[in-house]
Amino acid sequence: MSTIRPDDYIRLAAQILKQNAAELPRQEISAFVSGYIDRKDAFLQAAERHGSPLYLIDTDALRQRAMQFQEAFRNIFAQPPGVYYAVKSNNHPLVIETFLDVDLGLDVSSGVELQIALDLDAFDIVFSGPGKTPDELDLAVRHADRVTVLIDSFSELRRLEACAARSDTHIRAGVRLTSDPNGLWRKFGIAPSELENFLSQADQCPHVSVCGLQFHTSWNMDPARQIAFIGKLAKVLGALSPGFRSQLEFVDIGGGYWPAQGEWLQEAATSAGMLRGILDPDSISRGIPRRMPGTPIETFARELGRAVLEHLAPRLDARICLEPGRWLCNDGMHLLMTVIDCKAPDLVITDAGANAIGWERFEHDYFPVINLTRPAMTERPCNVLGCLCTPHDVWGYSYWGEDIQDGDILMIPTQGAYTYSLRQNFIKALPKAVAIQPPGARTREKTSGR
Numbered sequence: 001m002s003t004i005r006p007d008d009y010i011r012l013a014a015q016i017l018k019q020n021a022a023e024l025p026r027q028e029i030s031a032f033v034s035g036y037i038d039r040k041d042a043f044l045q046a047a048e049r050h051g052s053p054l055y056l057i058d059t060d061a062l063r064q065r066a067m068q069f070q071e072a073f074r075n076i077f078a079q080p081p082g083v084y085y086a087v088k089s090n091n092h093p094l095v096i097e098t099f100l101d102v103d104l105g106l107d108v109s110s111g112v113e114l115q116i117a118l119d120l121d122a123f124d125i126v127f128s129g130p131g132k133t134p135d136e137l138d139l140a141v142r143h144a145d146r147v148t149v150l151i152d153s154f155s156e157l158r159r160l161e162a163c164a165a166r167s168d169t170h171i172r173a174g175v176r177l178t179s180d181p182n183g184l185w186r187k188f189g190i191a192p193s194e195l196e197n198f199l200s201q202a203d204q205c206p207h208v209s210v211c212g213l214q215f216h217t218s219w220n221m222d223p224a225r226q227i228a229f230i231g232k233l234a235k236v237l238g239a240l241s242p243g244f245r246s247q248l249e250f251v252d253i254g255g256g257y258w259p260a261q262g263e264w265l266q267e268a269a270t271s272a273g274m275l276r277g278i279l280d281p282d283s284i285s286r287g288i289p290r291r292m293p294g295t296p297i298e299t300f301a302r303e304l305g306r307a308v309l310e311h312l313a314p315r316l317d318a319r320i321c322l323e324p325g326r327w328l329c330n331d332g333m334h335l336l337m338t339v340i341d342c343k344a345p346d347l348v349i350t351d352a353g354a355n356a357i358g359w360e361r362f363e364h365d366y367f368p369v370i371n372l373t374r375p376a377m378t379e380r381p382c383n384v385l386g387c388l389c390t391p392h393d394v395w396g397y398s399y400w401g402e403d404i405q406d407g408d409i410l411m412i413p414t415q416g417a418y419t420y421s422l423r424q425n426f427i428k429a430l431p432k433a434v435a436i437q438p439p440g441a442r443t444r445e446k447t448s449g450r
């Protein structure tokens with residue numbers, strides 16, 4: 001029950017209204033847009049060849065992100081870290097294959113994702129997530145040479161042991177620790193205070209070797225929450241029996257790294273904007289996107305390295321593992337669509353619907369919609385809407401271009417994370433996915449059936 005009094009609400013509301021997220025600098029958006037306009041021929045060629053709408057996979061961008069991530073963490077910990085791409089963030093096989101090619105491991109969260117990883121010949125897979133079914137555990141056990149199961153509960157430990165015993169297989173495992181014991185995040189893992197008990201019970205499971213820990217915090221605009229949990233973990237490890245401590249070979253500190261450009265929001269989606277939207281809806285401007293600041297990955301690496309050195313290294317000789325998803329795939333897929341019905345200069349309908357991304361993302365998030373057919377470094381107000389029978393089917397409230405007309409090809413860059421893998425079979429057919437080739441080359445068809 002809240003103890004806040006009505007007068008305090010007014011004070012808090014005033015604070016929220018004053019602390020509005022900063023405007024996204026105009027020159028930053030312009031630089032972003034011009035980079036894609038410079039490459040427009042390759043994108044237009046893809047539309048010409050494969051039709052519209054499309055998911056455009058930019059394997060160069062994916063590779064470059066993976067290399068930057070690996071480089072940032074290269075000399076940070078006592079041992080080279082294990083980097084496991086979180087498949088849920090974009091499960092297109094070409095995206096996954098691109099990361100496998102640069103030697104990343106995979107983090108999967110279901111039997112479906114595990115099967116994709118196995119079919120792509122991944123050999124270093126961590127399988128995390130709550131509520132693993134008997135069939136999913138069985139699949140992991142059948143591939144115990146390639147899979148480490150990150151166990152989510154005491155009951156799952158018993159079920160994994162029973163499953164592995166049936167085929168007399170030995171499987172490597174870790175255990176997930178709850179990073180927030182309150183609210184809905186409690187569903188993930190076991191409480192850190194239960195670790196000793198868990199490891200005692202695992203000792204009674206001859207087919208399961210628990211040799212690591214995992215935690216994950218999400219939406220990390222900076223490493224503060226990860227570092228706070230590492231500090232908490234140090235206390236738990238300090239109290240752990242030395243025998244159990246010595247069996248821990250890895251600590252997987254999860255994903256959640258937000259890209260450095262920060263979160264780009266429509267003003268209406270900021271805390272101040274939401275409040276103003278209730279108090280004075282007419283005051284909301286569509287024109288000025290806002291930004292929640294991000295942190296360079298190199299800073300994440302440095303600060304996490306310091307925290308591990310201070311808190312974990314004195315207690316454990318363990319390899320650090322990381323599970324980035326969004327950070328790796330965000331820039332590696334773009335959406336391309338065509339204006340199918342220009343109903344007014346400020347109202348157009350495209351041939352792609354929000355089912356292509358699975359959620360009403362652009363009601364909240366801001367991303368430039370670029371008119372590749374009539375490019376210009378000018379942003380014009382216009383409701384750019386999808387073709388589903390719902391008014392929540394929004395791509396943006398403006399476009400970058402000279403004008404907009406029927407048949408124009410539009411692109412929304414950097415939509416790789418939590419869009420393709422959330423796509424829905426709803427009303428309209430889903431776009432085809434194709435890879436963009438480097439400048440000068442032609443696009444190639446998506447890799448077969450994947």
Ligand SMILES: Cc1ncc(COP(=O)(O)O)c(C=O)c1O
Pocket residue numbers: 086088089107128129216218219254255256257323324325326327
């Ligand atoms: C356990 C785990 N690891 C890694 C990730 C990847 O997170 P992100 O894509 O934010 O890096 C998630 C996302 O939900 C997760 O649940």
